[in-house]
Amino acid sequence: MSVSEPTRDLARPVTVESAWYATPPTGSQSGDIAQVILSEEQINARIRELGAAITRDYWQAAQGGPLLAIITLRGAVAFAADLVRAIDLPVELDFISASSYGSHATTSGSVQILKDLDSDLNQRHAIIIEDIIDTGLTLSKLITMLDARQPSSMRVCALLDKNKPCPARDDPGRLAYTGFSIPDAFVVGYGLDYNQRYRNLPYIGVLKPEVYAADAEA
Numbered sequence: 412m413s414v415s416e417p418t419r420d421l422a423r424p425v426t427v428e429s430a431w432y433a434t435p436p437t438g439s440q441s442g443d444i445a446q447v448i449l450s451e452e453q454i455n456a457r458i459r460e461l462g463a464a465i466t467r468d469y470w471q472a473a474q475g476g477p478l479l480a481i482i483t484l485r486g487a488v489a490f491a492a493d494l495v496r497a498i499d500l501p502v503e504l505d506f507i508s509a510s511s512y513g514s515h516a517t518t519s520g521s522v523q524i525l526k527d528l529d530s531d532l533n534q535r536h537a538i539i540i541e542d543i544i545d546t547g548l549t550l551s552k553l554i555t556m557l558d559a560r561q562p563s564s565m566r567v568c569a570l571l572d573k574n575k576p577c578p579a580r581d582d583p584g585r586l587a588y589t590g591f592s593i594p595d596a597f598v599v600g601y602g603l604d605y606n607q608r609y610r611n612l613p614y615i616g617v618l619k620p621e622v623y624a625a626d627a628e629a
């Protein structure tokens with residue numbers, strides 16, 4: 412059973428506009444957030460569209476067995492939890508952990524696999540679920556590693572994309588589902604962290620530079 416061409420109208424990223432930026436709602440962590448760039452409502456609405464696109468594209472393929480959702484720890488957990496519930500097909504969940512950032516605000520340039528999948532990928536239709544494609548290093552490394560296991564297909568669904576050049580973009584069909592194109596800012600919330608904090612914010616916001624400035628100088 413094959414996967415249909417990506418449903419382009421729904422799968423194309425929505426570009427985040429600066430006109431959408433808002434002041435954060437009151438809360439214990441909101442003092443560290445400069446601006447909200449995506450509200451809970453905007454995120455939820457977009458996830459429903461991505462779920463509908465994936466449902467449509469994998470309807471036929473799912474007749475041959477459940478779709479395998481490869482969820483990247485830890486950042487993609489919030490997104491994946493909502494996305495898989497927006498997909499109206501049998502879906503299995505598995506988790507992989509790759510780290511490129513360490514505790515710093517800028518990428519270290521190397522990617523380490525901290526936890527591998529438990530499932531056998533061979534002859535499976537799989538979707539890698541990522542919270543953000545920043546440099547694209549993490550995703551490029553994951554794709555190279557997992558392609559070698561010969562899945563029937565393996566596309567990527569990323570909530571956020573900073574649109575920087577990376578090997579993961581070499582195959583135009585690979586990054587099939589993207590939530591939002593965002594500016595190159597340090598964003599946190601809805602799974603994304605700084606030093607393991609802010610993942611539980613229900614929105615995505617830009618972190619105030621003074622929060623990470625001391626670490627960047629160290």
Ligand code: PRP
Pocket residue numbers: 483484485486487509510511512513518541542543544545546547548549550603604
């Ligand atoms: C973050 C994020 C992506 C990756 C993107 O993961 O979740 O997986 O960085 O960055 P890149 O495109 O520059 O490679 P991180 O390694 O910080 O771990 P986390 O998911 O636990 O936050």
